[in-house]
Amino acid sequence: MMLQAVMILGGTGLVFAVFIALANRKLWVWEDPRIDAVASMLPQANCGACGLPGCRAFAEQAVDGKVSPAQCTVSGEAAREAIANYLGVDAGEERKRVARLLCAGGTDLAVQQAEYRGLPTCSAAAAVAGGGKGCAWGCLGLADCESACSFGAIQMTVTGLPKVDPDLCTACGDCVEACPKGLFTLLPLDGHLLVQCKNLVQGDDALENCKVACTTCGKCVMDAADGLISIASGVAVVDYDKIALEAPKAVERCPSGAIAWLNGAQFAGVPVMQRSNR
Amino acid sequence: MPLAFDFRHGVHPPEEKELTRELPIRRMPYPDELVLPLRQHAGKPAKLCVKVGDHVERGDTIAEADGFISVPIHASAAGTVTAVEFWPHPDGSYAEAVRIAVDKYAAQVPRPRIVPKWEGLTTEQVVKAVQQAGVVGLGGAAFPTHVKLAPPKEYAVHTLIINGAECEPYLTSDHRTMAEYPDRVLFGIRVMMHAMGVKKCVVGIEKNKPDAIAAMQRAVPKDLDVEILPLTVKYPQGAEKMLIKAVTGVEVPSGKLPVTVGVVVQNVGSVAAIAEVFETGLPLIERIVTVTGHGLNKPQNLIVPVGTKLRDLIAYCGGVTPDAAEVILGGPMMGTAVANLDAPVVKGTTGVVVLAKHETRGETVYPCIHCGRCLDACPVFLNPSHLGDLARVGRYDEMTDAHLADCMLCGSCAFVCPSNIPLAQLFQASKAALRRVPAVTT
Numbered sequence: 001m002m003l004q005a006v007m008i009l010g011g012t013g014l015v016f017a018v019f020i021a022l023a024n025r026k027l028w029v030w031e032d033p034r035i036d037a038v039a040s041m042l043p044q045a046n047c048g049a050c051g052l053p054g055c056r057a058f059a060e061q062a063v064d065g066k067v068s069p070a071q072c073t074v075s076g077e078a079a080r081e082a083i084a085n086y087l088g089v090d091a092g093e094e095r096k097r098v099a100r101l102l103c104a105g106g107t108d109l110a111v112q113q114a115e116y117r118g119l120p121t122c123s124a125a126a127a128v129a130g131g132g133k134g135c136a137w138g139c140l141g142l143a144d145c146e147s148a149c150s151f152g153a154i155q156m157t158v159t160g161l162p163k164v165d166p167d168l169c170t171a172c173g174d175c176v177e178a179c180p181k182g183l184f185t186l187l188p189l190d191g192h193l194l195v196q197c198k199n200l201v202q203g204d205d206a207l208e209n210c211k212v213a214c215t216t217c218g219k220c221v222m223d224a225a226d227g228l229i230s231i232a233s234g235v236a237v238v239d240y241d242k243i244a245l246e247a248p249k250a251v252e253r254c255p256s257g258a259i260a261w262l263n264g265a266q267f268a269g270v271p272v273m274q275r276s277n278r
Numbered sequence: 279m280p281l282a283f284d285f286r287h288g289v290h291p292p293e294e295k296e297l298t299r300e301l302p303i304r305r306m307p308y309p310d311e312l313v314l315p316l317r318q319h320a321g322k323p324a325k326l327c328v329k330v331g332d333h334v335e336r337g338d339t340i341a342e343a344d345g346f347i348s349v350p351i352h353a354s355a356a357g358t359v360t361a362v363e364f365w366p367h368p369d370g371s372y373a374e375a376v377r378i379a380v381d382k383y384a385a386q387v388p389r390p391r392i393v394p395k396w397e398g399l400t401t402e403q404v405v406k407a408v409q410q411a412g413v414v415g416l417g418g419a420a421f422p423t424h425v426k427l428a429p430p431k432e433y434a435v436h437t438l439i440i441n442g443a444e445c446e447p448y449l450t451s452d453h454r455t456m457a458e459y460p461d462r463v464l465f466g467i468r469v470m471m472h473a474m475g476v477k478k479c480v481v482g483i484e485k486n487k488p489d490a491i492a493a494m495q496r497a498v499p500k501d502l503d504v505e506i507l508p509l510t511v512k513y514p515q516g517a518e519k520m521l522i523k524a525v526t527g528v529e530v531p532s533g534k535l536p537v538t539v540g541v542v543v544q545n546v547g548s549v550a551a552i553a554e555v556f557e558t559g560l561p562l563i564e565r566i567v568t569v570t571g572h573g574l575n576k577p578q579n580l581i582v583p584v585g586t587k588l589r590d591l592i593a594y595c596g597g598v599t600p601d602a603a604e605v606i607l608g609g610p611m612m613g614t615a616v617a618n619l620d621a622p623v624v625k626g627t628t629g630v631v632v633l634a635k636h637e638t639r640g641e642t643v644y645p646c647i648h649c650g651r652c653l654d655a656c657p658v659f660l661n662p663s664h665l666g667d668l669a670r671v672g673r674y675d676e677m678t679d680a681h682l683a684d685c686m687l688c689g690s691c692a693f694v695c696p697s698n699i700p701l702a703q704l705f706q707a708s709k710a711a712l713r714r715v716p717a718v719t720t
Contacts, residue, residue, distance in 0.1 A: 113617045113618050114615075114616075114617035114618070116617075117641050118641075118700055118703060119643070119700055119703060119704065119707075121707070123707040123710065123711055124700070124703050124704065124706075124707045126370075126707070126710070127703060127706040127707045127710055128370070128614060128615050128703065129369070129370035129614055129615050129616050129617040129618075130369070130370025130371055130617065131370070131617075132617040133617075134618075136366070136370060136371045136372045137372075180707075180710065180711075200364055200372065201363070201364045201372060202363070202364075205363075234364070
């Protein structure tokens with residue numbers, strides 16, 4: 001009795017094993033072994049910063065030569081070189097991009113019109129009368145971006161603005177999506193000019209709500225190279241296609257300091273808030 | 279038709295209507311300056327048609343309707359246009375607005391408009407006249423009224439429901455309108471029934487307004503099939519779908535408009551505004567606002583010119599008391615707090631409630647204890663506790679699967695929550711995130 005059961009089970013098992021083995025041969029698909037190798041060299045963050053659905057998709061495209069290794073902004077210099085050497089291609093030129101905040105109105109400079117009491121997240125505050133800040137476009141400082149950043153690149157300063165660490169920032173764009181005021185934008189790290197304001201109130205009225213608001217005075221437009229900066233619907237705008245023309249002269253006459261000349265990080269001199277202070 | 283007078287679930291917030299319930303509607307004098315945002319209604323903002331320096335008479339069009347789901351905006355007082363610029367909007371953003379310096383000592387007679395004789399008008403003509411008068415739903419959502427007057431042809435509308443529930447605590451503007459101007463409301467109903475070809479009309483009024491019910495019942499003319507229906511006092515009785523359930527016993531399917539079950543709902547204030555269009559030719563340039571709350575010195579029901587700054591309005595009502603803590607536009611359940619008192623009263627402002635410190639809730643939020651009270655309160659049978667958990671971690675797609683779209687942000691769940699979890703605010707933020715629009719729109 002016992003033997004019979006073992007034989008039936010073992011027999012069917014054997015039949016299916018043979019069937020699976022044959023099917024495996026018949027249906028086998030050749031896959032470039034380099035894809036797995038490249039994928040293992042990628043950060044496996046699956047962040048989507050490259051615009052592709054995950055690291056494996058990037059590896060496939062890299063092996064096909066459709067993307068250059070440098071287009072993975074998340075991996076470091078060494079990893080890119082390693083992938084380029086492995087595939088025997090050029091690593092490619094990709095300017096390092098970082099998230100930049102289009103607001104400089106921290107708690108020391110911007111007026112708080114009303115006290116906000118409620119859930120301490122930007123998205124919740126923005127749903128209640130815009131969050132109570134005098135400037136309706138400005139940073140609410142409740143750190144939705146900090147919690148959205150999977151690389152720990154964002155820390156809030158003591159004045160309630162997110163400070164992006166350019167070394168850690170991979171330009172994945174999670175903070176861009178998290179900000180309910182749409183204040184983050186991804187820009188090349190080696191660019192210097194940045195208009196840190198999105199407020200559309202024109203003229204000196206803008207200064208009532210924030211000391212570093214763009215008043216659209218147009219001085220930067222005059223001092224910068226032709227066409228580099230323009231005034232569009234209430235705020236100065238830098239044309240980043242012409243960024244090669246930039247010079248520090250453009251920011252010198254800015255009366256409010258809305259336009260900044262950056263060397264690396266934003267808000268470099270402002271200390272970061274310690275966790276225990278929250 | 280089985281009459282329910284009621285819907286399932288809901289809550290009983292303290293009414294607080296005694297502050298202004300007995301006070302007759304009075305007219306507020308014109309302020310020195312009016313600010314009229316071009317975006318005051320649901321739909322496309324109006325198109326500016328005046329320039330700085332122009333002199334406008336009361337009732338003049340200053341911005342034209344831009345498309346069908348849009349209405350024009352009229353000057354609420356005679357004066358001079360001093361600027362067209364970004365100005366604080368009651369929703370917390372900045373929006374383009376026309377600033378008008380009001381003429382001092384002017385008679386403020388509205389410029390005569392051609393008053394169409396409503397009897398001979400076709401539906402299209404009534405719709406056009408209502409649109410040109412800038413009438414929107416005065417219950418708060420500010421949806422253009424003329425769009426509702428012309429429902430899609432494939433649905434047969436059999437009943438017009440007039441929303442006189444006014445279930446929001448504190449607010450009494452609809453109550454006073456029905457008690458003081460029942461004839462005007464009924465004239466508006468007559469015009470609407472004529473325009474839509476509807477034979478039956480039901481006015482739903484909560485039982486806590488006996489004087490309004492009596493006044494309306496006395497005013498019903500013999501030749502109109504208008505029923506005044508007293509409803510159970512319960513929040514949110516005035517929500518469109520709840521009201522339809524209470525009045526007709528029919529439930530509007532999820533995601534569908536009331537017209538699919540053959541009814542159209544209009545607010546009492548909008549009906550009175552339509553009546554004014556055909557009685558006097560007056561466009562929607564003023565509205566009845568309940569200015570109230572324990573943080574205000576002189577609560578009252580006022581006829582306020584649209585565009586009056588909240589600062590002026592509160593000052594006219596005696597200013598705020600020392601313990602005033604919060605200014606809310608609309609009722610305390612669904613209204614939003616306002617941060618900037620320079621923001622003007624717009625067409626959708628039903629009330630201005632100044633809450634004293636003791637009327638606001640504590641800040642401390644405790645963990646959910648899974649008591650299930652929010653489930654018993656939710657009038658659309660959602661699971662607010664579960665939705666709240668999802669909202670906190672930003673799993674918005676799963677919230678959509680859990681029918682977040684059915685949530686109308688009535689706030690019943692947050693009201694009953696013993697842990698003080700701001701559920702309604704979480705849902706509002708989630709809806710904003712799902713729409714993928716930045717909170718500040720210009």
